[in-house]
Amino acid sequence: xxxxxxxxxxxxxxSLFNDPAVxxxxxxxxxxxxxxxxFYEATSNAVENLRAAKIASxxxxxxxxxxFDINQTLIHFSSTDGSTxxxxxxxxxxxxxxxxxxxIVFSTVLGFIMGIARLSPNWIVRKLSSIYVEVIRNIPLLLxxxxxxxxxxxxxxxxxxxxxxxxxxxxxxxxxxxxxxLAGSLFSYVYIALGLAIVMAYAFSRYxxxxxxxxxxxxxxxLVAVGLIxxxxxxxxxxxxxxxxxxxxxxxxxxxxxxxxxxxxxxxxLLGLSIYTAAFIAENVRAGILAVSKGQTEAAxxxxxxxxQTLRLVVVPQAMRVIIPPLTSQYLNVTKNSSLAVAIGYxxxxxxxxxxxxNQTGQAxxxxxxxxxVYLTISLVTSYFMNLxxxxxxxxxx
Amino acid sequence: MSLASNAxxxxxxxxxxxxxxxxxxxxxIAWIRENLFSSIPNTLLTLFGAWxxxxxxxxAIEFLIVNAVWEGKDREACLESTVGHPVxxxxxxxxxxxxxxxxxxxxxxxxxxxDLVWLMLxxxxxxxxxxxxxYKNFGSLFFFLIFPITAFFLLTGAPALGLPNVSTNLWxxxxxxxxxxxxxxxxxxxxxxxxxxxxRSKLPIVKFACVVFIEFVRGVPLITVLFMANTMLPLFLPGxxxxxxxxxxxxxxxxxxxxxxxxxxxxxxxxxPRGQYEGAMSLxxxxxxxxVFIVLxxxxxxxxxxxxxxxxxxxxxTSLVAIVGIFDLIKTVEASLVDPRWATPVTRVTGYxxxxxxxxxxxxxxxxxxxxxxxxxxxxxxR
Numbered sequence: 001x002x003x004x005x006x007x008x009x010x011x012x013x014x015s016l017f018n019d020p021a022v023x024x025x026x027x028x029x030x031x032x033x034x035x036x037x038x039f040y041e042a043t044s045n046a047v048e049n050l051r052a053a054k055i056a057s058x059x060x061x062x063x064x065x066x067x068f069d070i071n072q073t074l075i076h077f078s079s080t081d082g083s084t085x086x087x088x089x090x091x092x093x094x095x096x097x098x099x100x101x102x103x104i105v106f107s108t109v110l111g112f113i114m115g116i117a118r119l120s121p122n123w124i125v126r127k128l129s130s131i132y133v134e135v136i137r138n139i140p141l142l143l144x145x146x147x148x149x150x151x152x153x154x155x156x157x158x159x160x161x162x163x164x165x166x167x168x169x170x171x172x173x174x175x176x177x178x179x180x181x182l183a184g185s186l187f188s189y190v191y192i193a194l195g196l197a198i199v200m201a202y203a204f205s206r207y208x209x210x211x212x213x214x215x216x217x218x219x220x221x222x223l224v225a226v227g228l229i230x231x232x233x234x235x236x237x238x239x240x241x242x243x244x245x246x247x248x249x250x251x252x253x254x255x256x257x258x259x260x261x262x263x264x265x266x267x268x269x270l271l272g273l274s275i276y277t278a279a280f281i282a283e284n285v286r287a288g289i290l291a292v293s294k295g296q297t298e299a300a301x302x303x304x305x306x307x308x309q310t311l312r313l314v315v316v317p318q319a320m321r322v323i324i325p326p327l328t329s330q331y332l333n334v335t336k337n338s339s340l341a342v343a344i345g346y347x348x349x350x351x352x353x354x355x356x357x358x359n360q361t362g363q364a365x366x367x368x369x370x371x372x373x374v375y376l377t378i379s380l381v382t383s384y385f386m387n388l389x390x391x392x393x394x395x396x397x398x
Numbered sequence: 399m400s401l402a403s404n405a406x407x408x409x410x411x412x413x414x415x416x417x418x419x420x421x422x423x424x425x426x427i428a429w430i431r432e433n434l435f436s437s438i439p440n441t442l443l444t445l446f447g448a449w450x451x452x453x454x455x456x457x458a459i460e461f462l463i464v465n466a467v468w469e470g471k472d473r474e475a476c477l478e479s480t481v482g483h484p485v486x487x488x489x490x491x492x493x494x495x496x497x498x499x500x501x502x503x504x505x506x507x508x509x510x511x512x513d514l515v516w517l518m519l520x521x522x523x524x525x526x527x528x529x530x531x532x533y534k535n536f537g538s539l540f541f542f543l544i545f546p547i548t549a550f551f552l553l554t555g556a557p558a559l560g561l562p563n564v565s566t567n568l569w570x571x572x573x574x575x576x577x578x579x580x581x582x583x584x585x586x587x588x589x590x591x592x593x594x595x596x597x598r599s600k601l602p603i604v605k606f607a608c609v610v611f612i613e614f615v616r617g618v619p620l621i622t623v624l625f626m627a628n629t630m631l632p633l634f635l636p637g638x639x640x641x642x643x644x645x646x647x648x649x650x651x652x653x654x655x656x657x658x659x660x661x662x663x664x665x666x667x668x669x670x671p672r673g674q675y676e677g678a679m680s681l682x683x684x685x686x687x688x689x690v691f692i693v694l695x696x697x698x699x700x701x702x703x704x705x706x707x708x709x710x711x712x713x714x715x716t717s718l719v720a721i722v723g724i725f726d727l728i729k730t731v732e733a734s735l736v737d738p739r740w741a742t743p744v745t746r747v748t749g750y751x752x753x754x755x756x757x758x759x760x761x762x763x764x765x766x767x768x769x770x771x772x773x774x775x776x777x778x779x780x781r
Binding site: 050147358 | 433607616625630732747750757758762
């Protein structure tokens, strides 16, 4: 909000010192010079210091063999067969994305339940959910993670005395061990059937909408969609002869063998992130629902819509418009907060790359730069799509 | 009148006392019917809620109060074999370690200096945040100028004044948590205001620099900023100049929170009607005067609740410095847990419960304040 450009040229003589345009340029030159100077100083110091510490800058280290192991890997990674630091980066990135995406799903579900519960007419439900939100929001996430990991999951019995749940599920201090599903060769037909079902469900809902617009007849599109999406893959599964076997965990003398292990670090991070974020999402949801004026609900019931229809067709679409922007920023927070994994040893991007790799190679600038760039990219891409969504769905005002 | 009294034997001269409403329409029973058992799903929800309360609350009270051990010299006091019943929280451990949790390894004979700083901090906070206390200008002068300088010399020491130096690696616990959050608050507010003004400036280079800084910092997790401050800051400084590790995280936390503060302040600036700017310009006053005397006082007042919320986030985020090895409250609790003299099955949970209560008390207090302030400010804007 500067003054320059707002004064008409009256021809009156203004000294250069008082000319807003000249001043603006002068300020900017000063700012630019300061920034350039700081950058120059920082870079030259860094070059000097790196030379003194005999660290070669550059990204060549990504090709070097990493001499460490990571417990949870989505892609193959092993210290023995020469996996590189570059591969460790991908392992960390995938682990970050894995835990964030699952935590996003859990926290959304829990957050919506809690947010709606805070508006419930039922006193006890309302109070319980507001206690949940107040307590969880006011305790640092780090403390909650330490609690889940060190105080809840670590004191679980050792593998020999695992808590056993019928169906081959074991819980012990090394995590959760569940039967691992092994897909047979014909299992791909199930995926094909699923894809087909989604396409058909989409086509049917288009058709149902057209029928409703033309004739007013309402087709049960929800039921049909559910039937298609669950029924078709099941049918394919049966026709292919149930091509799915389970690798059951077996209790051996000291440990459990076989099965699929979900590591306690992952469980603790997932629990902590989901419960923490859900408290914030609950507040966003509550605010969103309260933002829909009562007149909307009353008008809907005056038109003869049932309470369920009112909620689904009138309240939720309008509330979503208010909820989605803060919801996205909560999703970004989940991704950023997943970096707290480093405190409990879950091998996420920060723990693997800005931790282990940095310590082994000493390439501080490169490692932290890349890590920051990843988070920055995720957050900029998300906010780009958010702005796109916003501009499409914002209320058009006169 | 006389006619009526003659005409019939009995006419009621005064009203009947009104009857009590049926108990099913008002009163506690009706409230329960209305709020808890109005329909079958509602009843099920109530039962589920009651079950949750039953599962959560009594064990929590039992653990924290009923079965808790309040006094004792060492781990023996908190063992089931000594107490004779299942042990709840081992508060004796917290009591024994309270000095460490509060001051870290700050020398005993110098701890009055820390106490004095806390007193000044409390006085400054009350002065600024309680609307009834007068002389707010001096209050902000005290909080943003006098207090930081005095606190700096009190805490680090001033040998010329007879205060021996205390190295920052001896600081710890609540002291460090409060130092980081206070420095974060004191630095982030002015810096955030400057960044917000820069972002709304019409000077392209200034605007560009501010936007890049704000978006960059907001796009990365605090922990990477702390890593960067910890490992990269020494690289960027001239050789041999290695700042204290506490200073490094202070720089990181302050820059991080000022980017968030900038966005909050920007929200306030956008809410000020254009007429205010134009009015100021038509009076012929300059940019800085317009901002300082006309726009900012109004803008900051609107966003006080959001500023407090940012402070709450900052206060919780200070716990992250534990990851880069600064002894804040969480780190001192963790460090105490390895002490074999207090190794019991309940020590860890007790330590965490203590830290949780501390953070909860501060954050909840701040959020109650911000809600109260919001209600107070809302009255002025109601139409």
